[in-house]
Amino acid sequence: MKTALITGANKSIGFETARILAQKGYFVYIGSRDIGKGEEAVNQLKADGLTTLQAIQLDVTNLDSITAAQQFINDKDGKLDVLINNAGISGALPQSAESIDVAIVREVFDTNFFGVIQVTQAFLPLLRKSETAVIVNVTSGLGSLTLHSDPSWPYYNFKSAAYxxxxxxxxxxxxxxxYELRDTPIRVNAVDPGYTATDFNHHQGPLKVEDSAAFVAQYALIGADGPTGKFFSHDYQSNNHESPW
Structure with a gap:
């Protein structure tokens, strides 16, 4: 059975992505900073008839937590087929480049950037043991420098100095x-679920959680012949959702 780990999967898009992968026959580890909330998420999915799930305590900002999670999955499965770096925070708003407290920037980067690097590096040895592994870095259209430089882009005015x-x-x-993994069977892509109504943004946004989770799952389910080194956005309709960087 293929295995997947999703960070920050106890709610919203991560939770629904876990549902989809479990429905597809994957054993899914629901990474949650609060193990209690992770177990609640697993119980909810099991009540819906899904059984191949397990909560795992994982705080992407805590190296001891990451190491313990990696050791647990290594001991249980010996490999990992899919890693979805989904955990993220927005940080306190507004985020003016002129006045934002640098502490807020550090806090956001600690989860959204450094946390991803720590988790990825820890789990790469297990991903290398898979015949065809996938890494999905859940990003945002707000990370596109090209689109942020285009005044005609619908979200041009949504600037944030941390997020x-x-x-x-x-x-x-x-x-x-x-690039570094180009000659391996590991596919790596940045995937933007789009402007989705979740508690992350006070339930604003035109997209539904289930649809955005399906978009993320689509790129988690690719094979060894799938794309790598690409940026796909649910909000970007042109070029088969491949967004400019």
């Missing part, structure tokens, strides 16, 4: 990682 910049950094890391 958006953390996702731009994540996108850059995705490019570097995909």
């Amino acid at each position: 958006g910049t953390s996702k731009s950094a994540l996108n850059s890391y995705t490019i570097v990682l995909a």
Whole structure:
């Protein structure tokens, strides 16, 4: 059975992505900073008839937590087929480049950027043991430098000196990682679920959680011949959703 780990999967898009992968026959580890909330999420999915799930305590900002999660999955399965770096925070708003407290920027980057690097590096040895592994870095259209430079883009005025910049950094890391893994069966892509109504944004946005989760899952389910080193956005309709960086 193929295995998947989703960080920040106890709610919203991560939760619904876990549902989809479990329906597809994957054993899904629901990473949650609060293990109690992770177990609640698993119980909810099991009540819906899904059984191949397990909550795992995982705080992407805590190296001991990451190491313990990696050791647990290694001992249980010996490999990992899919890693979805989904955990993220927005940080306190507004986020003016002129006045934002640098502490807020550090806090956001710690989860959205450094956390992804820590988790990815820890789990790469298990991903390398898979015949065809996938890494999905959940990003945002707000991380696109090209679109943010285009006044005609619908979200041009949504500037954020911590959140958006953390996702731009994540996108850059995705490019570097995909390049380094280009000769391996590991596919690496940045995937933007789009402007989705979740508690992350006070339930604003035109997209439904279930649809955005399906978009993320689509790129988690690719095979060894799938794309790598790309940026796909649910909001970007042109070029088969491939967004400019």
